[in-house]
Amino acid sequence: MGLYEYSWIVLFAPLLSFVVIIFGTRVGDMLSRPRVAVATTHAEEHAVETHGTHGEDHGQHGEDDDDDPKVPQLTQWAVVSGYVGIAIMAIAAIYSWILLFYSAFVPSSMPANGLNDIFSYNWFNQGATGSYVIAFHIDHLAIAMLVVVTTISLLVNIYSQGYMENSAGYARFYAYLSLFAFSMLVIVFAQNFLVIFIGWELVGLSSYLLIGFWINKRAKPEEQRPSPATASMQAFVMNRIGDVGFIIGIMILFANTGTFDFQKLAVDVTHMDKTVLTIAMILIFCGAIGKSAQFPLHSWLPSAMEGPTPVSALIHAATMVAAGVYMVARVFPLYLVAFPAAFLVVAWVGGFTALFAATIALVQSDFKRVLAFSTISQLGYMFVGLGVGGAEYGPGPGMFHLFTHAFFKALLFLCAGSVLHGLHHATHREVQDMRQMGGLATRMPITAITFLIATCAISGVPLFAGFFSKDTIIGLTLERGNWGLYIITLFTAGLTAFYMLRAYILAFGGTDGKFGGLWGGTYRGEGEPHESPPTMTIPLIVLAIASVVAGYWFGFFDYLHPGAPALSFGSIFSDGLTYIGIVTAVVGLVVAYVMYARVDGAKLHAAVENNAVLRTAHRILYNRYYLDTLYDWIARYLVLGLAHIAQAFDAYVVDGIVNGVASFVMFLGRDVRRTETGRVQSYMIGFFGGVAVLAAVVFVLVTYVR
Amino acid sequence: MGLTLYHFLILGAVLFCIGLYGAIAKRNAIAVLMGIEIMLNAVNVTLVGFSFFNTVKPYATYLTGQIFAIFIITVAAAEAAVALAMVIAIYRKRNTVDVSEINMMKW
Numbered sequence: 001m002g003l004y005e006y007s008w009i010v011l012f013a014p015l016l017s018f019v020v021i022i023f024g025t026r027v028g029d030m031l032s033r034p035r036v037a038v039a040t041t042h043a044e045e046h047a048v049e050t051h052g053t054h055g056e057d058h059g060q061h062g063e064d065d066d067d068d069p070k071v072p073q074l075t076q077w078a079v080v081s082g083y084v085g086i087a088i089m090a091i092a093a094i095y096s097w098i099l100l101f102y103s104a105f106v107p108s109s110m111p112a113n114g115l116n117d118i119f120s121y122n123w124f125n126q127g128a129t130g131s132y133v134i135a136f137h138i139d140h141l142a143i144a145m146l147v148v149v150t151t152i153s154l155l156v157n158i159y160s161q162g163y164m165e166n167s168a169g170y171a172r173f174y175a176y177l178s179l180f181a182f183s184m185l186v187i188v189f190a191q192n193f194l195v196i197f198i199g200w201e202l203v204g205l206s207s208y209l210l211i212g213f214w215i216n217k218r219a220k221p222e223e224q225r226p227s228p229a230t231a232s233m234q235a236f237v238m239n240r241i242g243d244v245g246f247i248i249g250i251m252i253l254f255a256n257t258g259t260f261d262f263q264k265l266a267v268d269v270t271h272m273d274k275t276v277l278t279i280a281m282i283l284i285f286c287g288a289i290g291k292s293a294q295f296p297l298h299s300w301l302p303s304a305m306e307g308p309t310p311v312s313a314l315i316h317a318a319t320m321v322a323a324g325v326y327m328v329a330r331v332f333p334l335y336l337v338a339f340p341a342a343f344l345v346v347a348w349v350g351g352f353t354a355l356f357a358a359t360i361a362l363v364q365s366d367f368k369r370v371l372a373f374s375t376i377s378q379l380g381y382m383f384v385g386l387g388v389g390g391a392e393y394g395p396g397p398g399m400f401h402l403f404t405h406a407f408f409k410a411l412l413f414l415c416a417g418s419v420l421h422g423l424h425h426a427t428h429r430e431v432q433d434m435r436q437m438g439g440l441a442t443r444m445p446i447t448a449i450t451f452l453i454a455t456c457a458i459s460g461v462p463l464f465a466g467f468f469s470k471d472t473i474i475g476l477t478l479e480r481g482n483w484g485l486y487i488i489t490l491f492t493a494g495l496t497a498f499y500m501l502r503a504y505i506l507a508f509g510g511t512d513g514k515f516g517g518l519w520g521g522t523y524r525g526e527g528e529p530h531e532s533p534p535t536m537t538i539p540l541i542v543l544a545i546a547s548v549v550a551g552y553w554f555g556f557f558d559y560l561h562p563g564a565p566a567l568s569f570g571s572i573f574s575d576g577l578t579y580i581g582i583v584t585a586v587v588g589l590v591v592a593y594v595m596y597a598r599v600d601g602a603k604l605h606a607a608v609e610n611n612a613v614l615r616t617a618h619r620i621l622y623n624r625y626y627l628d629t630l631y632d633w634i635a636r637y638l639v640l641g642l643a644h645i646a647q648a649f650d651a652y653v654v655d656g657i658v659n660g661v662a663s664f665v666m667f668l669g670r671d672v673r674r675t676e677t678g679r680v681q682s683y684m685i686g687f688f689g690g691v692a693v694l695a696a697v698v699f700v701l702v703t704y705v706r
Numbered sequence: 707m708g709l710t711l712y713h714f715l716i717l718g719a720v721l722f723c724i725g726l727y728g729a730i731a732k733r734n735a736i737a738v739l740m741g742i743e744i745m746l747n748a749v750n751v752t753l754v755g756f757s758f759f760n761t762v763k764p765y766a767t768y769l770t771g772q773i774f775a776i777f778i779i780t781v782a783a784a785e786a787a788v789a790l791a792m793v794i795a796i797y798r799k800r801n802t803v804d805v806s807e808i809n810m811m812k813w
Contacts, residue, residue, distance in 0.1 A: 678812030681730050681738070681805060688726060 003102055004110065007138050008119040010092045010099075010146060011189050014153070014182035017088035018175050021081045026171035028077030069168040069216065081171035085178050086157045092181075093150035100147045103140055104559060112562070113263055114139025116191060123194075132260075134198075137191035140559050144399060145188045145326050148406040151546075152318035153181040155410065155539040160310045162536035163417050173213060177314070180206035184319040187326060192260035193250045196327060200243070200291065207320045208236045211307035223366065223433065224628075231303035238300040242290020249283030252276060253334075266333040274339055281335050281342040285328065285349070292324025292379045295353040299628050302372040305432075309417030312368060316375040317410035325382045325402050329395035329560075336391055347387025347477075351488045354380030356625075358495040362502070363621045366432050367419065370503045371412050374458065377492060378405050384489055385473040388480045394561025397472050404465035404550045408457035411543035415451040418444065418532040418540065419507060426527030434506040435524060441508040442520030443529050446537045448508040450544040452518075455504050457547040459497035460585040465551030468567060471581050478577060490584055497588030505596040517597030714755025721748035735793045735803040739786065746782045750775040 103110050120135035157177055164173055183206045186199030212232030219227040226234070254260060256276060257268035269277055288294070293301035301321065305312055315321060328335070328346060335342050354377045361373035378401070385398030422444055423431040431437070441448035457464040460471060470493060477485040510521020523529070531537065557564035565571075572578050595604060608614045623629065675686075721744055728741025757771025797803050 676812065678809030679806060680808075684730055688730075 003099065004115045004138055005118055007095070007099060007146075008136060008189075010095050010150065011119070011136060011182070011185045013088045013092040013095075014178040014185065017085050018178040018182060020084050020088075021171055021175040021178065025077045025081040025084060026175060029075050029081065029171040032075045032077055033071065070166045071168045072166070074166060074170055078170040081174045082157075082161055085174040086154065086161075089150065089154040089157050089178070089181065092185075093147075093154040096143065096146040096150045099138075099143050103143050104555070107559075110140065114142070116263070118189070120191075132194055133192065134195055135191040135261075136189035136195065137262075138189060141326075141329060141395065141399065142188050144403060144556070144560065145322070146185070148322070148403060149181060149184050149188060149318045152314060152406055152410045153177065155414070155542060156310045156314045159313075159414055159417070159536050159539040160308075162533045163310050163421055164308065165533075169213065173210075173308070176206060176209045176213070177311075180210060180311075180314060180319050184323060187323050190262075190330070192262060193253070193265075194260045196330070197246070197250065200246070200287065200323065200327075203291070203320055203323050204236055204239050204243075207304070207311075207315055208232045210311040210315075211235055211304045213308055213311065214306070217306070224623075225366070226303050226306060228306040231300075231306040234303050235300040238297050239290045242287050242297050245283040245286025246288075246290075249280045249286070252280035252283065256280075262330060262333075265331075266337075269334050269337050272337075274337075277334070278338040278342045281331070281338045282345050284331065285342070285346055288324030288328050288383075289349060290324070291327070292321045292383070293376050294324075294349050294379065294383065295356050296627070298353065298357065298376050299624070299631055301376055302369050302624070305366070305368040305372050309368065309413060309420055312372075313410045313413035313417065316371070316413055317406040321375060321379055322402055322406065325379065325386065325398060328383070328386050329399050329402075332386070332389075332395045343387045343390070345387075347384050347482070347485060350380040350383025350385075350387060351477075351485045352380070353377070354384065354492045355488050355495075356380075358492045358499065360621055360624050361499040362495060363618050365434050365622075367416050367434050367437070367503065367507060368413075368432055370434075370499060371409070371416055374412075374496065374500065375409055377496060378409065378458070381405075381470060381473055381489065381492075384477060384485060385469075388473070388476045388482065388485070390480070393476065393557055393564045396557030396560045396564050397469070397476055399560055400553075400556045401466075401469035401473060403553075403556065404457070404469040404547075407543055407546040407550050408454040408464075408466060411450055411454040411540060411547050412458070414536070414540055414543065415447050415454065418447040418536050419529075421532050421536065422447075422529035423525060423527075426529040427525055428527070431525055434503065437507040437523070437525060439508070439510045439513060439521035439523040440529060441513065441518075443523065444508075444531045446531060446540060448504075448519070450537075450540040451504060451508065453544045454547050455500040457551075459500050459589060460493050460581060461497075461589075462582055463548075463551075465547050465549070467582075468551035468554075468572070471572065471578055472567065474581055475575065475577050490581065493581060494584040494588035497585040498592040501589050501592035502596050505592065509597055511597060511600055513597070517593075711755055711759040714751055714759070718748045718752035718755065721745075721751060724748075733804050733806050735796070735805050735808070736790075738805055739789050739793070742789075743782060743786065746778055750778055753778075 115138050116135070118136050118138055120133055123132040123134050125131040157174070160173065160177065164170055167173065180203070183199055183202030186202060187196050188199075190196035190199055209232070212228045214228045217228050219225060219230065250260070253265060253269070256272045257265055259265055259268060290297045301316075304315060307315070335346070357373045357376035357380065361370050361377065364370045364373060382398045382401045382405070385401050386395055387398075389395055389397050419437065419440060420430070420432060422440070423437070453464070457466040460467045474486065474489045474493060477489055505517065508520075509518045511517050513519050513521030553559075554567040556567075558566050608618055620626065675682075725741045725744030725746075725748055728744060729738050730741075732738050732741060753771040753775050755771075757768060758765055760768055760771075762768060793803055796808060800808070802808075
């Protein structure tokens, strides 16, 4: 059908807007910006705004302000950049929704294996082993992901108009957002491992650029926050660690089958040695561990909070971390062929990470960091869903959670961004600590209500999106007879409900708020925060609606994996397990409500401090099990230690040999050069003397030795 | 006692040694050049002698040695011209032809 064949429009639209912005409007922005005038106005504005809290250290490079450099007014070109990004992304999003509805309501329009080569380019041929093709492919899985990526990107684009207002890097920001969306779409459309890997690295690059967007911002050791530049490097490097496994896995598959193509692989791997295939699939999963921030490569994701908040929303919902889940879903048929161990690894890594990250999220005081660990935890759920899906459900459960999670996690982050934006305007500095929030609901009602909806969705409150997807996964673990995973995921669901409501109450509520502390209350920070502009609240409202309705796509499993059982209210609510899940979530919510909305914060603090066990537990969790410290130690002492040894080897052994030879020759030369008298006759004596000696030797040899 | 190869070889050796002595021991550049010429001609004598007393072919059809000698004479003439020109140039520059003082290439 023509509709599918033109879906490359969706793929290349963000690339187009990236090119237009970076080579067109951004150049215009740079040229039309009055440089000197900007510097002075900014310095003045800065001096007024800081209220003297920052001291007098802002000179020419005085942009050590927490925020990005501001301009008093965006140039025409910068504004156009934003509109270009939004308009083109809107086209892509609309097209993907059309594709989604068309493929959902007219399933016969799509061939069973999807549509190959909607765009293909023969990269190069290599002798008899075959050709390397850049090929794109579309099927139901791709369309489901497509909708998520383009919709979240579009909303983030719109939202950034408000969030990045007057930012000097406005045009650059939009260019990067477009590049990010394009990179993710390359992964979504990938037809073979080669393309998915290119997209994989492009996503890594884009996240690097966006996490490190505020290049002037410094680290905040007192809040345990790295500088954006460090955080972006950390994200990049940790992903490389996972990518090593990913590349090796791809190479094993290629060496055994001679193809990168997913569909050919699905057939060819059946002839492979199963053990080798299982190892390859686990190695490929290593790539997903890095990209989707699973234990033990999770620590880049909380650090990535240093990027602008819309970027966090994009990373956490649609692009970066979703890539790992999507990749595993994409190669799902290969996992089915391998030993069950491959799926077990996926499920257990996911399950462990879900619990692990959820426990950390319980005590974090940084607003965005709670959300970061909640993402890690939810990604764990997705991998559990993929791991237990099996041949019956296919990648459905994991992808369904990805689908619903994308909406409510984007919503949570955009709400957080709205809060940060409001607090920045109120306090003129960056506040992310929830201890300086509180009672924001009456001051930012739209943000609060949407955040509450997202909290309900992620906590698994019935009839919200997260309930359907998460409950399916929890139920499936038991259906597979995996009691360990069932208990872990169930317990984590309770923890999730707890920490999300805790975050909500700490930020938006308080003991003296309305509705028993849920709505408003004492604000613990400075200034008077206000609701964000409509460019920011409209995406929130849209996402809030999506966070509810996204869960009602009961045919999702069948859509991805024909023949998979569909969800229905009957099956969900006639199952006793569902009620166990609901009760767990409600217990989590109630505990959080009592602890944070009914009990005074100081009293709670004192109770924890006076109990040795609680105090120790709190400290371990607050410091994220000291894993960051451990990684820091490893990097500092093991890696740098090795580097020092290697450096010493180079300096002393390698250079020693080279310099030793050179100085030996120099030493010889210092004396031998005396023979160079410059007088021809002395050379002649040497020459003829040598000939005479040789002649004598030859004479003796010829005469006597023969 | 007729003329034999040994006469030629002894003459060549004696001439060569005289030339060598001149080339090494003389301090006048012209004398050094003359020594070199004597050495070349000593070789010529030897070559002609070998050629004349060869046991491979009749003398009239085996002229390699003679031709070689003629080549050497030719080259020697050229060499003498060049070398004398250099001596003159050095003399103009340094006002001496004493080879022990011509040591610009010293370390």
